[in-house]
Amino acid sequence: MKLRAYILVFLLVFGLMPLILAAVINLPLVLDRTSLFYQRAYLQNLRADFRDLDQHLASRHEMIRLLSKLPEPGLILGERGDADQIDLARARYTSWINQILADQRDVIQILFVGAGGEQRFWLARDPITQEWHPSEQPPQIPDRRFLAAGLESQPKTVMVSRIRVDPGAGAEDPRQLMTLDLTSQIGGDQTEHAEGVVVLTIDVGGLAEFYRNTLWVNHDGSYLRPGQPASGKPEAFEAFPGLEDIFAEGKLALWKGRQGRQMLWVPMFLTEDGFPLWVGRSVDPSPIDAFRNALIVRVLSIIFLLVLFVMVLARWIAARVEHFGQELTGGIGQILRDGQPLRFSWQGPREIRELGEQLTALAQTHAEHLRTARAHTRELEKSNRYKSEFLANVSHELRTPLNSILLLSKMLGAESSGLTPAQRRQAQVIHEAGRDLRTMIDNILDISRIEAGHVHLSLEWVELKPMLEELIELLAPMLTEKPVELRLSVSPQVRSRVFSDREKLRQILKNFLSNAVKFTERGQIHVSVAARDDKAYPIALSVSDTGIGIPADKQEIIFEAFQQADGSTRRRYGGTGLGLSISRELAGLLGGAIEVESAPGAGARFSLLLPLSADITQTARQAEAEADAESNGDGAATVDQTPDAIMPVSSSESGLNAGSAWVLIIERDVKTLVALTSDLKQLGLRVQTAADLDEALETLAEEGEGCELVLLAAQVSAEMTYDTIRALIAKGQEPHPAVAVIGPAASKSQIDACLDAGAQDYLSKPIDPGPLSALLARVLDRPTGLESPSPPAGQESRVEEVAGRVDVNRQEEETT
Template identity: 30%
Template sequence: MTSRGEGPLARRWGLAAIGGVLALVLGAVVLVQGRQLALAQQALRSGDGYSVTSLFQLEVETLRLRDQWRTVLEAATPEALDSLRLRYEIWVSRIDLARAPSLQAMMAGEPDYAAAVSQLGSFVADTDRLLAADEAPDPAALQAAFEQFNGLVTPVHGLSLAAAHRLAQRADDGNRALQQQSRLGVALSVFLFALCAVFAGLAMRQMRQLQQRRLALEDLTERLREARGDAEAASEAKSAFLANMSHEIRTPFQGLLGMLSLLRESGLTPRQAEHLRVATESADHLLAILNDILDMSQLESGRLTLNPAPLDLRALLTQTDNLMRTQAAAKSLALYLDVAPDVPEWVVADATRLKQILFNLLSNAIKFCERGSVAMDVRVLSGPPERLAFVVTDTGVGMDAQTVQRLFRRFAPGDPTLQRRHGGAGLGLEISRNLARMMGGDITVHSVPGEGSRFCLDLPLQRHQAPLPAPPSALTPDQPLRTLEILVAEDHPVNRQYLASLLETLHHKAHFVPDGRQAVQAVQQRRFDLVLMDLHMPELDGIGATVAIRALPDRAAATVPIVALTADAFQETRERCLLAGMNDFLTKPVSPQGLATALRRLFGRVASDGPPAPAPTVAPLPSEAELIDPAAVAAALQGLSHERLATLITSFLDQGGQTVAHMRAAVRSGQPLELRVHAHAARGAALNLGLAALAQTAQALHEGAAHLPAHEVAHLVQRYESQLARTRQAARDAGLLSPA
């Protein structure tokens, strides 16, 4: 049985052989035709016909000379004698033609030819003296010469016949050669036609096979396209399912963990407190597994993204150490954190993902270490490029080489026995390594059984300048948040109960609605300081409700701060919320610390008896002297005339009203990207024209469009509008406006 590749290979060799034979036959045909052409050209070049014609003319002139000679013998007049001499000269010239090389070659081997030519030569030699022009020939000698000449008539006639015979023979030979070459050419042409027919048949067969193969490939491509579409649809369905399951699982967790945290604050007996601790740990463990599964799904689909930002590295390490120290103390383990002096305080990294990796490495080290210590050393590795190494070392059980090889495989714990003892889904290390590689680094491990393990997280080091310290606030840290009127859009009854208790604990008033449509109506009916908006609700979801609120004609209602509450922890959901016009994003289960931190980000700290509305956190307005930057104006005047600069400033200020309208429309429709575009354009133009105050406010809008509360963004737009009029007056006073 031949293999699948032998058939096409044999066909290719067959076509190659036929092609070679075709080339040989074509060459033979060319050779035959060339031979035919050569024979024809040789026949034309030989001059045989001309030579035979010369002999025929010699015979004719011989007969004419004989007749003229007879006339002279009958009447030897001077005129007849002159005609004889002329005819004799013509006859002699014909004899010279009979001696031509071509005629000699044709008559080679003919004995009568040589004898006849010799006789003619001898006769001419004797007769030349007889027919000399200076004296009259002797009649007797003339008679004797005529008799000798008359004997030459028969040999000359024989020469003519022999030449004609030779010419006919040569013509027959040439015709036979041509006929033979023609027959050979016809045979080769027939053979060539047959080969071409075979080749055409094979080519047609090959083309049909190629056509069938192309159709098969197109069919396969179509099926693969459909399969890809099905796979993408399945992936999207899987992502939607995971998002929905995240919501369905996290929503009960919201109530479970919330009630457990509230229960912890009530008076419990030691036995009840222990039961509550076990329940809380179990819930935290289940939530950690859910987070790992969601992260793994996002890594598989390529939808997990990083959000690098300036990060206080030492503060993050301190937080990580504090959180892990409790676990280490529970097992009587020493936990050490050593940060090298050359490690920068501020770096650029994704704080959430970096903390997730460090938590996983330290948690595993503590989990599989029964005695001794766990240490994390942070140091800078010299470059270029510079890298940052986080080395976690434990004195635990260690691992052999085979266990290390299985360590980063999904759902495959390194040691199944220890895994059953300590639990876990077997996803943490794989997720951590994938996250490290997304950051441009990696995780390596070195372990010795019975001595412990060392995990090294190696990441690129991106240094960042430490931010300037914030100006001192007139408020003291212990001043409480003022009481806020908060609208909560939440359809789950347990979550409503938990959030009511949580907001009451934080000294705020909560008002509840079960869906997004009622949330829009409630915002229209009364003033709220904040809206906590669940995303998955009946009637109208949180995204739609936010868009509807931002489109309200009432500016105060349209700019109310809105914070998303969702169990969907995907990054795409966060981006959808911010694009819809929300100001912040909280993931369920919401902790008291997380909610309090979000409120502080939005409102800061004010006195409990302060004014009802929060003070805006924007910078104070610049003074009149700061409206126009003289240095920037002077720099602009180096490249522009005073009139041209004044025209540009006037045009910019005239368009300011339209710019403000676009900004306000972007704020009302919850489109921070659109607002950033207009603010960026306004800032660049204002800087070039030396309009410092407008450039500063536009810069604040550009930077705060996506994360500042909506009411603060509205204040910035209002400030920009008021600065337009004051800047116009300042420019007029400085002579920077065109007369028009």
């Protein structure tokens, strides 16, 4: 990810995320609160409507107080006087009621109750003429507890009953469907004891007719329609699904239906049976929906504008920072790569200017140190070259007299020499000391070669079990005088052979066995070959002994040159301490590693971990690097030099102006690899190698542009070859390089299939310089100077020499 993307993500996360989270968290709350306020407004409006009903009932309080001030309560109640007087008083009272309650249509019944709770006199309003007159049928009797409370109340006190819902009476007279009663003592405070009460019945249903768009529902879901008889069926529960649950909770609630329909339900009044009387009013959600939509659109618009602003700001900041970073990394890269002092003249804040000055000083210091280090490196290389030459000369000078000493001491120590036993023993001591001296000289020379990088690998298929049996047979005589058992075990799951350097493997394992023999006085030495669950190192060659063991804190220094676990062991057992150091370096060259497990007194176990195949391309590149070093005169030629070491023909001599063009060779056969590399280098072309498709794609990605041609060795099967060609074309860099297949002689159909897959040409092995030159001319679009004459002097012999050292049997590899 680029720096610009990081800055954008950073600003979005730390700049906008808090705002976005706040909007996401608070916006639903704001919308819910707004909806709640809207509902409360509807509720207040509803209660304001019913507040008029309360005021109307309050006016009826004064009316009932007026009715209770009877001038002759005894006559009205029929407790005093004769019948004519009682009838006359009641008639005058009825006439008076018709005068003062003529327009009070909500009052439908007046009842006079005696002190004992018995009905004495009642008046009812005719539903047609609206006149008051004594009715023939007895009135609705109020609740006995309500009457008792009225009789016991204080004078001038008006008591109001709960609403009475009577569907039966409402069926005969709709005015009786929803009623409530008001009661007050007769006579007010004129008497000491209450002579009775007057009960005024109010038609609540008639009053409810004035509240439009309002539904009255009983607790059982039946509608109470003013002026109409009650059905007694739960019609409201069917019309409003879920309303029954709202009624069960008994709280104010908002019912929501389909298509945005909403109803506000309020338990407004209590009935005589203790259940609430519910009032429902429709709520218009369109204003709140419009507000919600407008709020959401505005919030999203603000967030979008902020995101756009942040992206523009991030792009500007990223461009500034990216320019600064490119200048910084480019300058530092140039300092590290070329060692040239640079000056960073940056403008801006004080910290930036100070950073530029410090980097300028650091660049100058680094340039001086780099010049000093390069001079010191040249001195070290020269000293190392002199050391190698000196060791080679000393080896030659020492080996000649040492071989004579070994030969003569061996002859003198033989029984047929004619010497006495004491003299023969002295000759044998001289022979053993000379042999140890030769071993020490060989180890020192090996360490010198490894440090100088002059160790070459001869890769071949190595059968593990025969090689180990030869080593055991070689070292077995050293254990004839010790009670030590030497045995070999090979796991059946392990591969029988590896592609590696046989001599280097023998040298490593011989060092392991020599140490085991040296430090083991009794017990056993076990050589084993086992398989491991490790893709990098699937094979382990181990040597275990029951010797003196190695302390844990000493298991690292034993791999250093001239070191042993204890200085006293060198005096007791002898040795230079170079064997394990050489073994570790050789194991690294073979692509493996060494592990040690040991404890004092419990013996030691040294394991060589190996891959199934050493890196052939690494070996070829090593030979190429050494050939370049030899062509530049950096060191003397060694016996293992490769054909790549021949001085390449310059591009001007070959007629090819290659520039930055290079060629990638995907090949495992070292003979073909070396020959092609030599031919292409004569043309001044840079050559890279790869062992398989994955490594080739990685090389193309790392090396960048400039690859003009890929020489692909034919795979195990034709289909694999076609798939590899397509993969190189599809996954390679743009523009992708040309691909040519090299392999054994093929039929025309096979060649045509390769060309159909995307290849430019098919070159048969051995590669003829003529077709190769024609292919390069087509690919590079310029003439080449590659011809078919014999290679320069010495080159053919050196090719054969490397081919002899690194003999890769392609048929064996494909079979494996």
